[in-house]
Amino acid sequence: xxxxxxxxxxxxxxxxxxxxxxxxxxxSNEKSNTISVVDGDKLTVISTIKVSRRPRGxxxxxxxxxxxxxxxxxxxxxxxxxxxxxxxxxxxxxKDPELFVLEPAGxxxxxxxxxxxxxxxxxxxxxxxxxxxxxxxxxxxxGISPDGKILVNTSETxxxxxxIDTASHKVVDNVLVDSRPRVAQFTHDGRFVWVSSELxxxxxxxxxxxxKVVHKISFAVQGVAKEAIQPVGIQxxxxxxxxxxxLGPANRVAEIDVESREIKKYxxxxxxxxxxxxxxxxxxxxxxxGVSNDMSVLDMERGKVIKSVGVGGAPWGVxxxx
Amino acid sequence: MPIWLQTPHENGAVGEDARxxxxxxxxxxxxxxxxxxxxxxxxxSAAGAADPQVIRIGxxxxxxxxxxxxxxxxxxxxxxxxxxxxxxxxDNATTGRFLGxxxxxxxxxxxxxGRVEDAxxxxxxxxxxxxxxxxxxxxxxxxxxxxxxxxxLIFNTRAPDDDLRNERCRANVLxxxxxxxxxxxxxxxxxxxxxxxxxxxxxxxxxxxxAYAEALxxxxxxxxxxxxxxxxxxxxxxxRRVDTGHVTIQSEIPPFTxxxxxxxxxxxxxADVFGEQLPYHTWSPRPVAGTHGLVPTAWSRVxxxxxxxxxxxxxxxxxxxxxxxxDYTAWMAMRAVGEAATRTRSNDAAALATxxxxxxxxxxxxxxxxxxxxxxxxxxRQPVLLAGPRTLVSVSPQPGFLHQFSELDTLGDDRPExxxxx
Numbered sequence: 001x002x003x004x005x006x007x008x009x010x011x012x013x014x015x016x017x018x019x020x021x022x023x024x025x026x027x028s029n030e031k032s033n034t035i036s037v038v039d040g041d042k043l044t045v046i047s048t049i050k051v052s053r054r055p056r057g058x059x060x061x062x063x064x065x066x067x068x069x070x071x072x073x074x075x076x077x078x079x080x081x082x083x084x085x086x087x088x089x090x091x092x093x094x095k096d097p098e099l100f101v102l103e104p105a106g107x108x109x110x111x112x113x114x115x116x117x118x119x120x121x122x123x124x125x126x127x128x129x130x131x132x133x134x135x136x137x138x139x140x141x142x143g144i145s146p147d148g149k150i151l152v153n154t155s156e157t158x159x160x161x162x163x164i165d166t167a168s169h170k171v172v173d174n175v176l177v178d179s180r181p182r183v184a185q186f187t188h189d190g191r192f193v194w195v196s197s198e199l200x201x202x203x204x205x206x207x208x209x210x211x212k213v214v215h216k217i218s219f220a221v222q223g224v225a226k227e228a229i230q231p232v233g234i235q236x237x238x239x240x241x242x243x244x245x246x247l248g249p250a251n252r253v254a255e256i257d258v259e260s261r262e263i264k265k266y267x268x269x270x271x272x273x274x275x276x277x278x279x280x281x282x283x284x285x286x287x288x289x290g291v292s293n294d295m296s297v298l299d300m301e302r303g304k305v306i307k308s309v310g311v312g313g314a315p316w317g318v319x320x321x322x
Numbered sequence: 323m324p325i326w327l328q329t330p331h332e333n334g335a336v337g338e339d340a341r342x343x344x345x346x347x348x349x350x351x352x353x354x355x356x357x358x359x360x361x362x363x364x365x366x367s368a369a370g371a372a373d374p375q376v377i378r379i380g381x382x383x384x385x386x387x388x389x390x391x392x393x394x395x396x397x398x399x400x401x402x403x404x405x406x407x408x409x410x411x412x413d414n415a416t417t418g419r420f421l422g423x424x425x426x427x428x429x430x431x432x433x434x435x436g437r438v439e440d441a442x443x444x445x446x447x448x449x450x451x452x453x454x455x456x457x458x459x460x461x462x463x464x465x466x467x468x469x470x471x472x473x474x475l476i477f478n479t480r481a482p483d484d485d486l487r488n489e490r491c492r493a494n495v496l497x498x499x500x501x502x503x504x505x506x507x508x509x510x511x512x513x514x515x516x517x518x519x520x521x522x523x524x525x526x527x528x529x530x531x532x533a534y535a536e537a538l539x540x541x542x543x544x545x546x547x548x549x550x551x552x553x554x555x556x557x558x559x560x561x562r563r564v565d566t567g568h569v570t571i572q573s574e575i576p577p578f579t580x581x582x583x584x585x586x587x588x589x590x591x592x593a594d595v596f597g598e599q600l601p602y603h604t605w606s607p608r609p610v611a612g613t614h615g616l617v618p619t620a621w622s623r624v625x626x627x628x629x630x631x632x633x634x635x636x637x638x639x640x641x642x643x644x645x646x647x648x649d650y651t652a653w654m655a656m657r658a659v660g661e662a663a664t665r666t667r668s669n670d671a672a673a674l675a676t677x678x679x680x681x682x683x684x685x686x687x688x689x690x691x692x693x694x695x696x697x698x699x700x701x702x703r704q705p706v707l708l709a710g711p712r713t714l715v716s717v718s719p720q721p722g723f724l725h726q727f728s729e730l731d732t733l734g735d736d737r738p739e740x741x742x743x744x
Contacts, residue, residue, distance in 0.1 A: 136420065137413055138629065157632075157686065158416055158417040158420065160420060162420075175663065179684055180686045225728070228691075296360065305594075
């Protein structure tokens, strides 16, 4: 066995031997076609996984043994084994997949086909597309209710959140939001959907039952031009009290008190912050910074950014495994 | 004299057979974006599907010889502009189907010797109050001055002339296409950022070349560049297909570009007669920028940032060629109306026009920020691409060129400079 291979195995051993409390963070790098694997204890990159071209959307399967990765330029989903950190399978996705969401039951993956005005429904067991749902122009964000009954897709050029019944795969309602909606995120209690509008500069809070925008959150950062405030990624704490919104080229993450809907703080992170992930214990928030090619680590207890970790080129999506 | 009429079509590219000759007269054609059927599919909330709002938009252009590019790499297209309008109406319709709105594009081609005022009257007679004008400056002004145009909002998607935004501005015209000054400023900012601040300027003989050169001189002054030497292109115009044509070019251009020391050769050749030949033929090894080489432009195939990939992809599926700046500006004009209709839920032209000019309007157009119209001259604020022949080089405004209100207002005529009195 060569030194390299031995070193590789040792590294792999180290990954698997991490203490249970340590997070492992996976970041998709849109430009370098890789997934950076970051050790949550040391906050260093411990592995880089080569995947298909233009990886953006990234999510775990139900038991976190696999990662699904949208490969926009190769029109497929890569399946990465979280133990061996290798691409072990590929699944069809429809054209130009950007973001997706796994149903809570863990079998169906709903995929936004940005170039095709469709949401594709992938059966991850059969590895087959079993349905297509026509939506607006440039589908992007995907959110699903905790009970799995309602899927929300946003379309960037149509400027809507489309509510889709997962039983019939039919659009049941369309809610107009501000320009270029990106991410759709259900609250943990399933009562509201938060939708970020990148060019509108707002987050719309939609009542999932009445499907009306009940509140719109605007942002203002001193010294930052209004045009540079471009909300994308959204994360909500499980207790429903705190929300975090990535503001793109404003290089800030807004922290929002959900009840009062007041913005508590703007955390300075790296350049062009796209997406966010809370650690499973909610002690940290990780951000992908697309222009500065790094990941900021926000300590939730201290309320400040404690480190930035260099990852691959144009980091986009981020997920965390305990 | 016969006129060309471009017929609408389903799904496919516009081919030769998709065009037909019709009898000499002013003709219009309707293109009802066909996505109404979808209403039934999209659930109960496709509100008012029984009684849809119709938003009608006119598209006015004039018959002319197609532009023959110097390069063989670019196709000769006689549907520049209108293809963008068709894509815009289709994009509007996709959103409209969810809101019970449908969009209708009325395409009109005026004969080369015809009067645009007649076309405006006819369009007004059909109830058109929102008009996309793919016209040169004089024709645009004639259209805007027609009595029937008083209640219209006209989108200038073609004429870059600076006087249209200043001394000759009109209250009923919005300029979607960037002005020459905006393009020149965008280039000058980038050259300043590179510290290539000594220019040699080569100007063609067409009037539009002189106008482009004037914008470059102004930009040089604004951004601290010096024009070390200026020359007018005096060689005979040549056919782009000449056997051993390169031999002549190779002997003409090097001595012609000899002169005072400069960092960059800046060219004003909107007519596209010689600019393409300058790179690699210059006396000194200097980059070429302006109408050729590094080009400031509203749109280019090399641009795929901010989701532009999707727009290219939709356009190429529809038109069978790359999207050109004239297509892009027509698309933006259509989308401006679409955006207004979506936000106001109205099909009243006056309400739409008010919204478009108002503070709540912002057009997403694949430039990384919402675009708005300047209230002092009706010009659309927009980032300007700096396109190389094969890749995107940069996007202006450049970092560091600050402005108290919007950095986009560092490009073109800012409020205090404007001579527009509407």
